[in-house]
Amino acid sequence: MPAKSTTPLSAGVIRTDLPMADGRTIRYYDIGTVDRTAADQRPIEAQPGIGELRFDPLVNEWVAVASHRQGRVFLPPKELCPLCPTRGDLASEIPDSSYQVVVFDNRSPSFTEPSADWALTEHPDLFTPDIDAAGKCEVICYTDQHEGSFGELPLSQIRMVMEAWRDRTREISQLPYISYVFPFENRGEEVGVTLNHPHGQVYAYPFIPPRATKMMEAAVLHHAKTGRTLMEDVIAREVKDEVRIIAQNNHWIAFVPYAARYPFEIHVAPKAHFADLAEISDEVADAFPSIAKEVLLRLDGVFGESMAYIAAWHQAPVREGRDLMRVHWQITSVRRAPGKLKYLAGSESAMGAFIMDLEPEQSAAQMRAVQL
Numbered sequence: 379m380p381a382k383s384t385t386p387l388s389a390g391v392i393r394t395d396l397p398m399a400d401g402r403t404i405r406y407y408d409i410g411t412v413d414r415t416a417a418d419q420r421p422i423e424a425q426p427g428i429g430e431l432r433f434d435p436l437v438n439e440w441v442a443v444a445s446h447r448q449g450r451v452f453l454p455p456k457e458l459c460p461l462c463p464t465r466g467d468l469a470s471e472i473p474d475s476s477y478q479v480v481v482f483d484n485r486s487p488s489f490t491e492p493s494a495d496w497a498l499t500e501h502p503d504l505f506t507p508d509i510d511a512a513g514k515c516e517v518i519c520y521t522d523q524h525e526g527s528f529g530e531l532p533l534s535q536i537r538m539v540m541e542a543w544r545d546r547t548r549e550i551s552q553l554p555y556i557s558y559v560f561p562f563e564n565r566g567e568e569v570g571v572t573l574n575h576p577h578g579q580v581y582a583y584p585f586i587p588p589r590a591t592k593m594m595e596a597a598v599l600h601h602a603k604t605g606r607t608l609m610e611d612v613i614a615r616e617v618k619d620e621v622r623i624i625a626q627n628n629h630w631i632a633f634v635p636y637a638a639r640y641p642f643e644i645h646v647a648p649k650a651h652f653a654d655l656a657e658i659s660d661e662v663a664d665a666f667p668s669i670a671k672e673v674l675l676r677l678d679g680v681f682g683e684s685m686a687y688i689a690a691w692h693q694a695p696v697r698e699g700r701d702l703m704r705v706h707w708q709i710t711s712v713r714r715a716p717g718k719l720k721y722l723a724g725s726e727s728a729m730g731a732f733i734m735d736l737e738p739e740q741s742a743a744q745m746r747a748v749q750l
């Protein structure tokens with residue numbers, strides 16, 4: 379079991395790693411002098427086995443099968459929340475009685491560390507046998523307060539979360555079996571949240587996921603045609619059109635994309651080229667909290683109720699396409715009106731062909747009109 383270790387990061391954040399009872403690791407991210415020593419008092423428990431990856435030859439995509447995830451806790455009441463700090467008798471996932479930001483390995487991971495000789499099958503096809511689902515799944519708790527949301531956090535707290543995302547991207551990218559690191563958040567029961575405590579996740583895949591593969595192909599094609607980076611030109615178009623911009627500062631721009639697929643969809647991108655979160659400069663990281671908070675408050679302000687959303691960090695893959703792919707944050711919401719959701723039905727689910735009944739310019743105007 380690894381012993382306690384501390385690592386200084388940017389923005390005055392110190393990371394302290396401690397072992398958990400079942401061999402997982404918990405990482406505390408703190409500003410200021412905080413001595414993290416609380417031991418995990420829970421009985422030692424075996425970790426679930428590794429899931430499997432099966433290859434779907436019809437679309438050339440890997441599918442992860444993780445049947446051990448069926449027993450997960452589902453929307454527990456606050457007093458049984460596994461993401462609250464441990465106070466009183468119930469030992470949660472976080473042994474300490476308070477925390478700032480923590481990251482720990484998921485208890486029911488879809489992807490886990492494989493054996494040392496693991497390798498992804500090259501050129502898989504119909505006859506490729508299943509392989510171990512190598513990868514990482516981590517949980518990131520944004521605050522030790524059970525109520526609230528990411529957008530409601532103080533700016534300094536959002537900056538700490540950003541530091542944790544950068545740290546996880548940097549460290550996980552070094553694992554030989556990882557091809558892509560994906561920090562994301564599901565917010566709201568409408569998008570399948572099983573715990574209400576403000577938190578997100580980091581998935582790291584042993585392959586480049588389908589959406590990123592498609593985005594990389596588009597970026598390569600655009601570069602071949604024009605010699606330029608696609609995201610740079612996309613941002614230039616948004617700046618020229620102006621009507622879909624929601625917020626911007628010196629380093630970031632937030633807009634509803636020209637061809638948005640969801641009733642409320644926002645892309646938040648750095649103005650300069652950074653392949654991933656590990657690569658962005660401290661100055662750019664410092665400028666993120668204010669724009670992140672603004673777009674999420676505008677989103678919640680549209681109908682005056684908290685919006686269910688998926689917030690996804692698109693990054694360049696770990697080892698390829700880094701000169702052409704740029705990190706950006708995509709927020710998509712299925713809410714189209716109070717009490718009404720957009721369901722991904724036949725065309726979207728079966729064909730991947732999206733049909734939008736709200737003009738992107740109209741949804742941008744609605745978000746811009748929100749009084750903060």
Ligand SMILES: [Zn+2]
Pocket residue numbers: 456459460461462523524575
């Ligand atoms: Zn909680």
